[in-house]
Amino acid sequence: MPKVVDPVERRRELVEAVLRVIRRDGLEQASVRNVAREAGLSMGSLRHYFASQSELMVFAFRTIIDRIESRLASLEPEPDPRRRAERVLAELLPLDDERRAENEIWLAFTSRALVDPTLRDLRDEGYDALRAGCQVILTDLSAAGLAPTDIPVETERLHALLDGLAVHAAIRPHIHTAQSLRAAIAHHLDALAIEAAVALGIPRTG
Amino acid sequence: MPKVVDPVERRRELVEAVLRVIRRDGLEQASVRNVAREAGLSMGSLRHYFASQSELMVFAFRTIIDRIESRLASLEPEPDPRRRAERVLAELLPLDDERRAENEIWLAFTSRALVDPTLRDLRDEGYDALRAGCQVILTDLSAAGLAPTDIPVETERLHALLDGLAVHAAIRPHIHTAQSLRAAIAHHLDALAIEAAVALGIPRTG
DNA sequence: GACAAGCTAGCACGGCCGTGCTATAACAGG
DNA sequence: CCTGTTATAGCACGGCCGTGCTAGCTTGTC
Numbered sequence: 001m002p003k004v005v006d007p008v009e010r011r012r013e014l015v016e017a018v019l020r021v022i023r024r025d026g027l028e029q030a031s032v033r034n035v036a037r038e039a040g041l042s043m044g045s046l047r048h049y050f051a052s053q054s055e056l057m058v059f060a061f062r063t064i065i066d067r068i069e070s071r072l073a074s075l076e077p078e079p080d081p082r083r084r085a086e087r088v089l090a091e092l093l094p095l096d097d098e099r100r101a102e103n104e105i106w107l108a109f110t111s112r113a114l115v116d117p118t119l120r121d122l123r124d125e126g127y128d129a130l131r132a133g134c135q136v137i138l139t140d141l142s143a144a145g146l147a148p149t150d151i152p153v154e155t156e157r158l159h160a161l162l163d164g165l166a167v168h169a170a171i172r173p174h175i176h177t178a179q180s181l182r183a184a185i186a187h188h189l190d191a192l193a194i195e196a197a198v199a200l201g202i203p204r205t206g
Numbered sequence: 207m208p209k210v211v212d213p214v215e216r217r218r219e220l221v222e223a224v225l226r227v228i229r230r231d232g233l234e235q236a237s238v239r240n241v242a243r244e245a246g247l248s249m250g251s252l253r254h255y256f257a258s259q260s261e262l263m264v265f266a267f268r269t270i271i272d273r274i275e276s277r278l279a280s281l282e283p284e285p286d287p288r289r290r291a292e293r294v295l296a297e298l299l300p301l302d303d304e305r306r307a308e309n310e311i312w313l314a315f316t317s318r319a320l321v322d323p324t325l326r327d328l329r330d331e332g333y334d335a336l337r338a339g340c341q342v343i344l345t346d347l348s349a350a351g352l353a354p355t356d357i358p359v360e361t362e363r364l365h366a367l368l369d370g371l372a373v374h375a376a377i378r379p380h381i382h383t384a385q386s387l388r389a390a391i392a393h394h395l396d397a398l399a400i401e402a403a404v405a406l407g408i409p410r411t412g
Numbered sequence: 413g414a415c416a417a418g419c420t421a422g423c424a425c426g427g428c429c430g431t432g433c434t435a436t437a438a439c440a441g442g
Numbered sequence: 443c444c445t446g447t448t449a450t451a452g453c454a455c456g457g458c459c460g461t462g463c464t465a466g467c468t469t470g471t472c
Contacts, residue, residue, distance in 0.1 A: 010419095026321035028234045031459060042421045043461090049419095053460065104320055111317035114310055114376060115232035127377055156390050161363065164370030170320060171333055184362050191401055198400050216449090237429060249431090251450045259430065 011049050011059070014039050018060045023101050027108040030057070054118050061109050061122045064102050068092070069129070081144040082189060085137045089185045092130065092162060094169045095178040104170050134158045138192075147192040148199055154192065161188060217255050217265070220245050224266045229307050233314040236263070260324050267315050267328045270308050274298070275335070287350040288395060291343045295391045298336065298368060300375045301384040310376050340364045344398075353398040354405055360398065367394055 017039035021030045032053055036046040050056040071091055078084040094103035106126070113119040135155045141147035148154055165184055169176040223245035227236045238259055242252040256262040277297055284290040300309035312332070319325040341361045347353035354360055371390055375382040 024321070026318065029321075032461085033458075044422060044463095045420045047461080051461095107320065108317050110373070110377065111314050112232065114313065115230070115235075123377065127374075153390070153393050156386070157367065157394060160370030160374055160390065161366050162370065163373050164366030164368065167316070167369050167373060168333075168366055171316065171329065180362070184359070184366065187359050188363060191397065194401055194404050195397055198404060238431085239428075248451045250433095250452060253431075254449060257431095 012063075014041075014046060014049055014056070015060050015063050018056060019064075019101065019105055022060070022105050022108060027112055032056075058118065058122060060105075061119065064105060064109075065122065065126050065129070067102065068126075072133070081140050082146055082193075085141055085189060086182075086185060088133065088137055089162065090182060092133065093178075093181045093185070094166060095181060100169065100173065103166050107167065107170050130162065131155060131159050134162065141189070141192065142196070145196055145200060146189070148195050158188070220247075220252060220255055220262070221266050221269050224262060225270075225307065225311055228266075228311050228314060233318055238262075264324060264328060266311075267325065270311060270315075271328065271332050271335070273308065274332075278339070287346050288352055288399075291347055291395060292388075292391060294339065294343055295368065296388060298339065299387045299391070300372060301387060306375065306379065309372050313373065313376050336368065337361060337365050340368065347395070347398065348402070351402055351406060352395070354401050364394070 014035065018030055018035050021034050021038050025034070032043055032046060035056065036043045039046065046056075050059065068091075072088065075087060075091060078087055094100040109119060110123055113123040135151060138147050138151050138154045138158060142149050142151060142154075161184075165176065165181055169181060220241065224236055224241050227240050227244050231240070238249050238252060241262065242249045245252065252262075256265065274297075278294065281293060281297060284293055300306040315325060316329055319329040341357060344353050344357050344360045344364060348355050348357060348360075367390075371382065371387055375387060
């Protein structure tokens, strides 16, 4: 069996080419021809690794989801609930160029999934994972008295805040810098803590 | 000059055809041919009203912005700041089918504007208008002691929350119903009021 | 060296695309 | 009625699309 290049590696290269094209020129430019050219391969060769365009797209989206999950899994343990929340949330926001790229591609996929059924399952998987992550964070904070106890409502709010910030970072990257995104998250966590304190009954009047 | 149909009316019909196609099949299906067919016209006839595809798209996006603005302008006056905020915000969320359609199209345009410079100005206009609206609401609430005084930070948060909820409503319309969207907004306004009360010094301890 | 399997390249088909162009019909003002 | 403007239709061009297909190349096994 001939193996000048690991096929897994080839697929990885091709996915990276797809993601580059999508980010630079948009999802509609991610044609078999363009992606093959970007990867320095022929159309026929590309189709040896991905039998159809749809398969390529799904694999590319899946790759992004896997990357985010692996980043979350590799976070070092953090005993303080508040700092833990900040770190996890910071990992989910487009704070550096790599994640900005992923974020823009996620936005393009989300938009296309509205009319392309083959992408819906993956989009829903990402949505569910993010929501579950928000829920874990809030349950954690709430147990420490740093967030209100109504987890479902707060999950809805935090999740929407996260995705909204991500959209804004894609639209206006120069305004929504890493610093301002971090500040927005920190402010929300502060607010949650205040609400929790009020709900528990405040020791001092202010 | 022959006027069997008002040309303004024709353009309106064509824009509606565009929006129908975009919502049903996606932005990439909104070709001159498909739109003309949807409107029951020939390609040549469509091109009599819109010299290029880009012109048609820009006009369609502009139409959506105009619709939102006119809806906001036609809101009946509401003396109570809190209720006023709720009404304005409710107008900006996809609570009925018409606005759900607009919301999905807005998402598609936003995504495409990432790589299509001709749509950027309009996208930015919509972004700025929404942000300004959030700022007005918060200034208003803050003056009544119903929101914290740090308007820029709260504007960022409310704006992101709104767009995040809109994205979620597009992704999972069955989960994010009109009722749950209204509840999310109401909850956030409640939280803002609590924060403001804490900042002002609370008369009672709880 | 022979062979098979994996890999790469490239062509060809039918299809949709935006746009330039011309031809025809409908109508207004003279 | 004639004329010119507007509206509508439709064709043709070059281009990109996804995919089916074949042919050649590389490489490991025998």
